[in-house]
Amino acid sequence: MTEIKLTVNGVARSDEVEPRLLLIHYLRETLGLRAANVGCDTTSCGACTVLLDGESVKSCTVLAVQANDRSVTTTEGLVTADGTMSAVQEAFRENHGLQCGFCTPGMVMAATSMLAENPHPTEQEVREGLEGNFCRCTGYHNIVQSVLAAADKLSGPGSSANTDSAEVNA
């Protein structure tokens, strides 16, 4: 067993873990944080996406010990103490950015990371930025619209450089 110390959703944690324990299982089984899902379990689908030091990662392909001394954020951690959702979460709700909902936590975390790196994405950049997240309902249209709306919420209307949507949709 190896001791890890890390911050999860702003809370300092210290746990003894097997080195082979995957981060997704640490979050779901040890901590009871069930937002991130196990989908493909092969680094493809993105359902297990969480933030590691603010960057999106697929937690099925990260060992819990690799998160030692680092900060992890799951979808639960985007909600403030008074229950207010983040701009990205709110945009997904308002724009019906989900169907069955299984991919949604991963989509939200991937989008949160993307908008931190690129606050003004074009529609094409949003689509490429979600390359690592599959929606098997194929509900991509509203997911992309949700991310563009979140960019507007975070940076002001019209700031998502969404000028290419007409030609992309044409």
Added chain:
Amino acid sequence: MIPASFDYEVADSAAHALALLATRGEDAKLLAGGHSLLPMMKVRLAQPAVLIDIARVSELSGIRIEGDEVVIGATTRHAELAGSELLKAEVPILAYAAAQVGDPQIRHRGTIGGSLAHADPSADLPMTLLALGGSVEITGPSGVRVVGADDFFVGPFESVIGPDELLSAVRVPRGSAVPWGYQKFVRRANDWAIVGAAAYGGRVALASMGGTPLRATATEEALKSGASIGEAAQLAAEGTSPGYDFHANVDYREHLARVLTKRALEGKTG
């Protein structure tokens, strides 16, 4: 899927990693981003007794200019390569290629050293290193040796790195004005190349056309002899030995090699 049990060691320096390799080398694997290794461990294609985590060794990370080369630390992540203004200016083909690896999440974790050491013949960075004519620094008990890209890859998922050595850095030529092109043919987002072609000056490298990334030597020779791009690209599949799978048979891969080589030589990306 959960990997088989292993011991976990954290190296705090390259020398520490080498010392750990010296005692456990045959049974050990180096862990950086883990995005090639952990998937293999989950399906038991790899079952190391010990993982030596080098991700926190700061001396193994970073991008710097050294004379007429850019030197990149082995644990520099794909996202850092893709976003590096230095690399975009000095070695734009490598910054572009790094942005084609996997997807954003994978690029946040995967490293250039890991990708090269994994030696996947269908991967982006091995092909790009070969096109660039770059080299790798391999550090072992007796010091550092530099191996050119042409000699580094020896077979599918096999390089010349010994069990007591580690890939410490990557060297690529500065060449902001050298024409380049990059082509990766995939059916789905974040797949490996069914065939890939990278052109840098007069050098052309191919992915998924054999057990290692390969130079399109007949194409290169033809270009040297004054052939047009179209004529030279027709020779791209000569000397290759592509396999077949549910994506493509041999004929189709050879066809793709010719088409993608032509586009790469024309300076196209995609």
